[in-house]
Amino acid sequence: MPGELYYSGTPVTSAIATEPPPEPASLTLYIASISAPIVQSRCVSCHVSGGASGITRLVFVRSSVDNYMTLNYNKMMDFVRNTPNGASLILTKPQGIGHGGGIQLLSGSTELDNLSKFVEALQSW
Ligand code: HEC
Incomplete structure (x- = not known):
């Protein structure tokens, strides 16, 4: 049963040795707080192939696409x-600063805060 605890008899040391390397902090943040609430809800409608910003340098895919x-x-x-200037553009454009797509994320919002943490994590990894 998933989530059920059981004793397998496998020594802990060998379990650790076979674990994959930890994913980067930026990927953890992306999955938890960027993908659904920001990219899929606020960006992909335009930033997709054939969309209003389909010819910019920032083109995403919809959640119907594999991976x-x-x-x-x-x-x-x-x-x-x-x-x-990518790190700056990704944070200023969605606030409506010189953005063809207008305001998508409000200054002071949880989403913008999460996006800014994500950008920091990408830069420090
Ligand atoms: C209503 C349509 C629309 C939405 C939604 C939208 N954008 Fe845009 N975006 C545009 C257009 C049009 C441009 C091209 C003109 C410009 O540079 O502002 C653009 C340009 C950009 C650029 C500059 C790309 C480059 O090649 O320099 C960034 C960064 C950007 N958008 C980020 C975002 C993010 C992040 C989101 C989601 C939070 C988003 N946009 C949502 C329409 C949109």
């Missing part, structure tokens, strides 16, 4: 790290 979380996480990481 959408990984694809969109990698897209964000690439934009933040490799686009000149």
Whole structure:
């Protein structure tokens, strides 16, 4: 049964040795607080192939696409790290500052706060 505790008899040391490496903090944040409430709810309607901002440097995929979380996480990481001024643009544009898509995230909102933590995590990893 999932979640049920049982004693397997496997020594703890060997269980640790075979575990995959921990995922980066930025990916944990992405899955928990960026993907559904921000990218899929506030960005993908325009930032998708064929959308209003489908020809910008920030193009996501919808949740109907296989591996959408990984694809969109990698897209964000690439934009933040490799686009000149990317880390700043990703935070200012959604607040409506020089953004063709207007205001999508309010200054002071939990979403914007989470996005800013995510960008920091991407830069420090
Ligand atoms: C209503 C449509 C719309 C929505 C929703 C939208 N955008 Fe945009 N976005 C645009 C358009 C149009 C542009 C191109 C013009 C410009 O640079 O502002 C753009 C440009 C951008 C750029 C600059 C891309 C580049 O190549 O320089 C960033 C960064 C950005 N948006 C972030 C976001 C984020 C993050 C979200 C979700 C929180 C979002 N946008 C939601 C329409 C939208």
